Amino acid sequence: xxxxxxxxxxxxxxxxxxxxxxxxxxxxxxxxxxxxxxxxxxxxxxxxxxxxxxxxxxxxxxxxxxxxxxxxxxxxxxxxxxxxxxxxxxxxxxxxxxxxxxxxxxxxxxxxxxxxxxxxxxxxxxxxxxxxxxxxxxxxxxxxxxxxxxxxxxxxxxxxxxxxxxxxxxxxxxxxxxxxxxxxxxxxxxxxxxxxxxxxxxxxxxxxxxxxxxxxxxxxxxxxxxxxxxxxxxxxxxxxxxxxxxxxxxxxxxxxxxxxxxxxxxxxxxxxxxxxxxxxxxxxxxxxxxxxxxxxxxxxxxxxxxxxxxxxxxxxxxxxxxxxxxxxxxxxxxxxxxxxxxxxxxxxxxxxxxxxxxxxxxxxxxxxxxxxxxxxxxxxxxxxxxxxxxxxxxxxxxxxxxxxxxxxxxxxxxxxxxxxxxxxxxxxxxxxxxxxxxxxxxxxxxxxxxxxxxxxxxxxxxxxxxxxxxxxxxxxxxxxxxxxxxxxxxxxxxxxxxxxxxxxxxxxxxxxxxxxxxxxxxxxxxxxxxxxxxxxxxxxxxxxxxxxxxxxxxxxxxxxxxxxxxxxxxxxxxxxxxxxxxxxxxxxxxxxx
Ligand code: AMP
Ligand code: MG
Numbered sequence: 001x002x003x004x005x006x007x008x009x010x011x012x013x014x015x016x017x018x019x020x021x022x023x024x025x026x027x028x029x030x031x032x033x034x035x036x037x038x039x040x041x042x043x044x045x046x047x048x049x050x051x052x053x054x055x056x057x058x059x060x061x062x063x064x065x066x067x068x069x070x071x072x073x074x075x076x077x078x079x080x081x082x083x084x085x086x087x088x089x090x091x092x093x094x095x096x097x098x099x100x101x102x103x104x105x106x107x108x109x110x111x112x113x114x115x116x117x118x119x120x121x122x123x124x125x126x127x128x129x130x131x132x133x134x135x136x137x138x139x140x141x142x143x144x145x146x147x148x149x150x151x152x153x154x155x156x157x158x159x160x161x162x163x164x165x166x167x168x169x170x171x172x173x174x175x176x177x178x179x180x181x182x183x184x185x186x187x188x189x190x191x192x193x194x195x196x197x198x199x200x201x202x203x204x205x206x207x208x209x210x211x212x213x214x215x216x217x218x219x220x221x222x223x224x225x226x227x228x229x230x231x232x233x234x235x236x237x238x239x240x241x242x243x244x245x246x247x248x249x250x251x252x253x254x255x256x257x258x259x260x261x262x263x264x265x266x267x268x269x270x271x272x273x274x275x276x277x278x279x280x281x282x283x284x285x286x287x288x289x290x291x292x293x294x295x296x297x298x299x300x301x302x303x304x305x306x307x308x309x310x311x312x313x314x315x316x317x318x319x320x321x322x323x324x325x326x327x328x329x330x331x332x333x334x335x336x337x338x339x340x341x342x343x344x345x346x347x348x349x350x351x352x353x354x355x356x357x358x359x360x361x362x363x364x365x366x367x368x369x370x371x372x373x374x375x376x377x378x379x380x381x382x383x384x385x386x387x388x389x390x391x392x393x394x395x396x397x398x399x400x401x402x403x404x405x406x407x408x409x410x411x412x413x414x415x416x417x418x419x420x421x422x423x424x425x426x427x428x429x430x431x432x433x434x435x436x437x438x439x440x441x442x443x444x445x446x447x448x449x450x451x452x453x454x455x456x457x458x459x460x461x462x463x464x465x466x467x468x469x470x471x472x473x474x475x476x477x478x479x480x481x482x483x484x485x486x487x488x489x490x491x492x493x494x495x496x497x498x499x500x501x502x503x504x505x506x507x508x509x510x511x512x513x514x515x516x517x518x519x520x521x522x523x524x525x526x527x528x529x530x531x532x533x534x535x536x537x538x539x540x541x542x543x544x545x546x547x548x549x550x551x552x553x554x555x556x557x558x559x560x561x562x563x564x565x566x567x568x569x570x571x572x573x574x575x576x577x578x579x580x581x582x583x584x585x586x587x588x589x590x591x592x593x
Contacts, residue, residue, distance in 0.1 A: 004089070005097050007168050008040075010105040012135060013118035014125040019106050022118065022154070029161050035168070038100045040092065042107025045085075050078060089528060089574030102168050112189070112463065112529030116163065118154060133189060133461065137163050189463035191573060192496055192531045198458075199472050199501050203479060205339075206361040206507045213357055214350060217342050219403030220360035221507040226335045228353055231326035236287045238263075240296040240321040243307055245278040247293035247318030256308045263288060278307055287322055294321035329353075339509030341403075361507035364402075367430035368395050369409035369422070371447045372437040372485060377411060390559060391436035391483070391490045398494050398593060399434075402502055412447075419450045427455075427478040431505065434498060437485035439471040447482070455480055463573065464531040466556035467493040479505070486556035492533045492568065495592060515570070518548040518586045524578040525554075526571035535565035538586055548586050565589060 013019050023039070030037055050057040056069045060078065067078045077094070079086070088111050095103060109115070109128065117128050119140035129135040129149060137150040139160050145151050152159035190198070209223030238244060245257060257278040263269050265284040273279055273290035280302075281287070281294060295309050329335060335353065336346060342358065350358065375389045376382060389411055396406045407430055412419050426433050438445035439459060448471075451457040457473030457480060467489035471482025481498050483490045495513070503511045518538050526532035538548040548569055551561040567586040571578055578584045 004092060006100055007102040008092060008105060008113050009102060009164065009167055010108060010111075010113055010115035010134075011118055012109040012115040012128050012132065014123055014128075016123050017118045017120050019118060022157075022160075023104065023106060025157055026160060026164070029157060030164065033161075033165065035101045035165075036099060038095045038103040040095075040103055040105045040108070042105075049076065087528070087574065087576065093574075102164075112527070114167065116160075116167075120154060136167075139163075189461045189468075189529075192462060192464050195460055195462045195470060195472075196497055196500060199479075199497055200504055202474070203501055203504050205504060205509075208362065209359045210362050211357050211359055214347060214355065217358040217360045218344075218347055220342055220358075220363060222336050222338055222340045222342060222346075223359045223361045223507065225338050226350065226355065226358070228329050228331055228333055228335045229355070230353060231331045232329040232353070233323050233325055233327065236325045237265075237284050237323050238281045238287060238294045238321060239283065239323050240294050241282050242280075242294045242296040242321065243278040243300055243309075244281045244287055244291035244294050244322075245273060246275055246291060247316075247320070249275055250293070250295075250309070250311060250313070250316055251318065256306055259302060259305050259307050261288070280307075292322065293318055296321060337509070339507055341506075341508050341511075363405050364431045364502060364506055365405045365407060365429065366399050366502070367407040367409050367426040367433045368392055368399070369426075369433075369435050370411045370437060371419075371435055371445070372411075373414050375411050375437065390487050391485070394487065394491050394559075394562075394593075395434055395436065395483070395494060398491070398499070399502075401592065402499065403506070404502065414446055416446055416450055419447065420454055423450065423454060423475055423480075427476040427480075430478060432502065433475065433478060433480045434483060434494075435481070436483040436490045439482035439484065440469040451475075451480070451482065457482065462493075463529055464492075464496070464533065465526075466533065466554070467496070470497065472497070484556075487559040488535070488562050489556045491562055491593065495568070495587075496533070499592070513587050513592075516546060516586050516588065517583050518546040518567075520569065520578050520582055520584045521547050521549040521580060523580055524550060524569050524571055524584060526575065526577045528576050529573050531573055532569075532571040533587075534569040534571065535561045536567045536569040536586060537565060538567050538588070546586075548584065562593075 011019050011023070027037060050060065056067050056078070060067045060080065065080050069076055088108055092103060105113070112134055115132065115135045117135045117138045119127060119138060119142060121142050129138060129147060135149065137152070138145060138147065139152050139154040141154050150163060152163055212220065243257070243259070244263070249257070254276060257276055259280055260273065260277045261269050262280040263285040264282050268286050269279060269288040271288070273288050279288050279291060295311060299311055300307050300309050335349065340346065342360065370389045370392045374386045376386045378388045382388065392408065392411070396408060399406050407426065409422055409426060412422060423433065435447065438447040448459065451471065455473050455475035457471050460470045460472065461468055462470050466486060467484050469484045470493055471480070473480055479501065481501070483493045483498070500511065524532065524534050534554055535551040536548045537551060538546060541547050548567065550569065551564045553561070567588045570585045570587055
């Protein structure tokens with residue numbers, strides 16, 4: 001939801017609080033500030049804006065499922081949805097977003113999107129915000145509110161306006177008494193996209209490059225455009241086994257040619273091919289001077305030193321079956337742009353050009369550690385109520401996939417001084433630091449205390465599953481990623497946030513995860529407003545259709561399912577769930593884990 005192109009703000013209140021009256025008073029104040037406002041109102045299921053007897057009403061009753069009525073001054077689309085109520089997020093898309101600054105929503109208090117709670121004591125209803133994480137501010141006439149949320153007087157329209165304006169600008173007017181982090185005022189949850197945007201906006205691509213021998217440059221990112229020192233092919237050569245000759249001779253109707261030589265790949269012929277002459281030539285052999293065309297051997301009959309051709313003149317072209325010098329790549333043209341990652345084909349291509357050294361961005365050094373009193377290293381005897389540390393290993397392997405150098409800091413035990421010095425040292429040695437565990441909002445874990453002391457770290461709640469908690473910030477300029485504790489959540493959060501961030505820090509340009517569409521064979525559960533990454537197995541069915549099914553139970557601790565899966569099924573925030581037979585987006589995991 002939060003990836004919606006313009007801000008959407010709801011008013012959550014019990015009926016009788018006076019939502020409409022308040023909105024009616026607020027709208028003129030907001031429009032006076034130049035804001036263009038859309039209002040979404042959720043109404044009783046039998047509401048109708050049409051009137052019996054009107055043409056539009058008659059046509060609807062006669063069977064128009066969608067009825068658009070338009071005039072000079074306004075238009076309205078009425079859509080009948082007798083089967084199922086339309087999806088809130090889909091409905092929002094019907095607004096003409098290019099002509100709005102934000103959307104106010106009245107109603108829909110049970111859906112997940114940023115909201116302001118309206119509360120009046122006389123109504124005698126309980127508070128909504130303790131049960132709705134999406135409420136980021138309260139307007140009430142009560143003095144007693146036990147919350148760190150921003151609070152304004154419900155009768156102070158200017159204060160409410162200011163809150164709304166701040167919300168639209170993505171900032172907050174007032175800070176609560178105690179802030180656990182720089183970002184704890186974020187309205188509602190962050191979407192995956194917002195979380196990633198926030199992370200990427202703080203990072204910069206590398207500046208310096210270094211020179212490496214070709215093979216050592218694998219998995220690194222090219223630091224400056226690579227210019228071809230040669231033509232590819234280097235010389236004009238035959239694309240076929242056959243006879244090289246002057247194409248004009250064929251057009252002139254010549255039928256018999258004198259075979260003057262035979263040219264093998266790796267050899268040349270110094271004389272010129274004259275009219276009426278042909279050279280027997282092999283694929284890849286250099287074209288002799290004078291000749292511009294090759295006729296393939298299958299269309300020839302050679303008799304001693306003479307050859308004739310059965311050529312269909314309609315299909316014949318002067319210059320056919322010849323590869324021109326520089327045809328694939330001209331000398332001095334760009335082979336690979338700066339920002340390209342070097343993998344097997346790039347290595348081969350560079351080698352084919354005779355290039356044996358590459359300017360690439362330096363390898364990233366990433367420090368990794370696990371936290372948690374219950375976490376023990378594999379190989380140790382497991383104590384009661386403890387678990388083995390799997391996160392460090394999945395993270396380290398994912399880092400190696402990306403060509404990073406891994407610094408293994410092990411498991412950090414419950415010792416603030418030790419953690420502090422480890423982190424400070426890592427921040428001077430490594431280009432990034434990754435931890436897992438202990439970062440949930442509301443978690444009183446010692447790691448949070450230390451992170452808050454030595455770095456600028458935000459503790460976020462991402463509207464995704466698996467993987468809700470995420471910490472991100474900097475310790476001495478070094479980016480720090482605090483991943484959740486649950487093993488699957490760690491891997492998925494790595495894919496969603498850490499991988500794109502590291503690729504940017506490595507200097508890679510224009511990277512996007514590979515996404516495909518597949519038909520789902522199983523129901524994929526999600527919730528509106530949340531991005532669901534469900535472990536899936538995709539395959540091609542006998543008709544060539546890409547199909548996907550889930551791996552079954554989706555607990556975020558079930559690491560085995562990550563091994564069974566070959567993709568993640570991504571259900572975006574505006575989709576409630578996917579039913580069997582529907583098309584879903586999948587992210588193949590090959591090459592990423
Ligand atoms: P936390 O976010 O620290 O509350 O951790 C959430 C869950 O993940 C708990 O069940 C932890 O035991 C588990 N967990 C935390 N760290 C690790 C780890 N390094 N390896 C495996 N599981 C972990
Ligand atoms: Mg923990």
